[in-house]
Amino acid sequence: MVRKKAKSKRMTCARRYKNQKNINEHKRKERREARKNPKSRKLKKDPGIPNLYPFKDQLLNKIEQQKRKLEDEKQRQKDARNSLFNKNRKLNFASLSEDASKRDAEFDNDHVSEEEGISTAIDAAVVGQKDNSRKAYYKEFRKVLEAADVILEVLDARDPLGCRTKHIEKMILESGSTKRVILVLNKIDLVPRENIMQWLIYLRKELPTIAFKSSTQSQRKNLGHVSASVSTASNKMLQHSNECLGADMLIKLLKNYSRNLNIKTSITVGVIGIPNVGKSSIINSLKRSKVCDIGATPGLTKFAQEIHLDKNIKLLDCPGIVFTRDKNAEILLRNCIKIELLDDLISPVELIVSRCKPEQLMIRYNVPMFRDVNEFLLHLARQRGKLKHGGIPDIDSAAKIVLQDWNSGKIPYYTIPPVIDKNNAILDSTIVSTWSKEFNLNETCNEVEDQNILSGSKSESDFDRVMVDSDESNN
Ligand SMILES: Nc1nc2c(ncn2[C@@H]2O[C@H](COP(=O)(O)OP(=O)(O)OP(=O)(O)O)[C@@H](O)[C@H]2O)c(=O)[nH]1
Numbered sequence: 001m002v003r004k005k006a007k008s009k010r011m012t013c014a015r016r017y018k019n020q021k022n023i024n025e026h027k028r029k030e031r032r033e034a035r036k037n038p039k040s041r042k043l044k045k046d047p048g049i050p051n052l053y054p055f056k057d058q059l060l061n062k063i064e065q066q067k068r069k070l071e072d073e074k075q076r077q078k079d080a081r082n083s084l085f086n087k088n089r090k091l092n093f094a095s096l097s098e099d100a101s102k103r104d105a106e107f108d109n110d111h112v113s114e115e116e117g118i119s120t121a122i123d124a125a126v127v128g129q130k131d132n133s134r135k136a137y138y139k140e141f142r143k144v145l146e147a148a149d150v151i152l153e154v155l156d157a158r159d160p161l162g163c164r165t166k167h168i169e170k171m172i173l174e175s176g177s178t179k180r181v182i183l184v185l186n187k188i189d190l191v192p193r194e195n196i197m198q199w200l201i202y203l204r205k206e207l208p209t210i211a212f213k214s215s216t217q218s219q220r221k222n223l224g225h226v227s228a229s230v231s232t233a234s235n236k237m238l239q240h241s242n243e244c245l246g247a248d249m250l251i252k253l254l255k256n257y258s259r260n261l262n263i264k265t266s267i268t269v270g271v272i273g274i275p276n277v278g279k280s281s282i283i284n285s286l287k288r289s290k291v292c293d294i295g296a297t298p299g300l301t302k303f304a305q306e307i308h309l310d311k312n313i314k315l316l317d318c319p320g321i322v323f324t325r326d327k328n329a330e331i332l333l334r335n336c337i338k339i340e341l342l343d344d345l346i347s348p349v350e351l352i353v354s355r356c357k358p359e360q361l362m363i364r365y366n367v368p369m370f371r372d373v374n375e376f377l378l379h380l381a382r383q384r385g386k387l388k389h390g391g392i393p394d395i396d397s398a399a400k401i402v403l404q405d406w407n408s409g410k411i412p413y414y415t416i417p418p419v420i421d422k423n424n425a426i427l428d429s430t431i432v433s434t435w436s437k438e439f440n441l442n443e444t445c446n447e448v449e450d451q452n453i454l455s456g457s458k459s460e461s462d463f464d465r466v467m468v469d470s471d472e473s474n475n
Pocket residue numbers: 186187188189190212213214215216273274275276277278279280281282293294295296297298299300301302318319320409
């Protein structure tokens with residue numbers, strides 16, 4: 001029997017193109033229809049098991065049992081993970097200390113004596129947050145701490161004490177190791193210059209401190225530096241510039257240290273601080289190119305990253321860590337916890353509203369007079385079109401807007417340093433004088449250089465300010 005030859009499906013190009021065009025047109029039409037009538041896009045609801053099905057009860061029981069079994073299994077795995085982690089935590093200390101002992105035996109001894117303090121930190125870093133990655137961040141943080149010769153502790157100039165981790169500083173300094181700590185007061189463009197000067201005086205009583213503004217330029221390479229030696233007049237023009245300020249002074253300090261200690265190889269400089277203070281931005285500014293990812297979301301840096309600034313200086317970027325279990329409104333205002341992880345968005349906004357003048361918020365958000373935070377958020381939600389089904393104002397979305405503005409500096413705020421109390425000082429005041437020679441502090445970090453850096457920044461009279469109490473109790 002002769003088999004009939006199958007008909008070829010080949011067609012002319014013209015026909016194929018025409019078919020494709022028709023298909024595209026059809027899909028476009030479907031999309032348009034779906035946009036016009038979103039309900040039609042919804043998946044059909046599962047009708048469930050029909051009542052007439054004779055074994056409905058048995059089937060439902062079986063499903064229920066399976067569900068319960070699955071939940072039990074999940075809980076069991078969770079418990080096992082937790083107990084394993086608790087067991088490992090102590091081991092981690094031992095192994096980390098072992099590494100440290102290779103570098104510096106004394107550091108290790110003190111570290112063990114500080115176990116209580118660090119344990120609190122690790123608890124804080126791991127427990128009580130929905131973000132479990134903090135455990136990994138803490139490990140990276142320890143690595144940086146142990147590898148660094150000089151540690152740059154980055155503080156947000158708007159609330160330096162709120163960002164400071166004094167127990168870590170104390171642990172490093174009292175370990176008797178040769179590690180040095182420099183405080184970097186970043187984001188000075190968000191604070192009036194008089195206030196920065198006050199903070200520099202306050203902080204320099206305990207540790208070398210420099211004022212810094214990271215570059216916020218968007219290009220990948222050739223990020224600009226402004227030298228402190230440029231004239232005051234031209235610096236004034238930099239008031240709104242995106243270029244970096246203070247990099248020269250910082251590099252000079254590090255080079256002085258390397259030269260004075262006659263270090264032939266490179267020095268390792270660890271950059272630490274709570275999330276979002278600008279650690280990665282500082283590294284990018286020093287390197288003059290975008291070598292680290294930066295962004296307004298806290299917790300962007302996830303691993304320690306090594307960057308070679310030049311043959312003498314190696315920088316280590318570090319994930320930011322919050323050293324407290326507490327999640328009170330004060331801490332939330334430091335932008336160190338992701339807004340998405342907050343259970344209560346209203347309390348921090350309430351704190352902001354209580355600190356701002358009502359007129360300030362009314363002008364900024366173009367809302368009418370309000371009596372309390374709820375009324376303010378209702379106005380704002382309506383004004384910004386943040387509405388839920390049925391036109392109900394979405395106050396959570398409105399609260400997010402306010403928190404984002406607070407953190408990005410659109411609502412300007414700053415803190416005043418407390419009165420210097422020698423009896424209350426945690427760090428020994430002799431530290432600065434001892435280190436002064438190593439860093440040539442008197443030559444590099446003096447008032448004239450500071451004035452040069454700050455001459456372009458805004459003065460107190462230009463600020464419609466919000467005053468915040470300087471609170472370090474949570475660190
Ligand atoms: N205005 C201003 N903004 C800055 C400055 N430095 C950093 N920022 C901004 O602050 C935000 C956080 O900067 P990052 O460098 O990502 O901060 P980080 O400390 O590395 O953050 P994590 O990776 O979360 O630990 C970014 O939106 C930066 O643009 C500064 O000097 N001035």
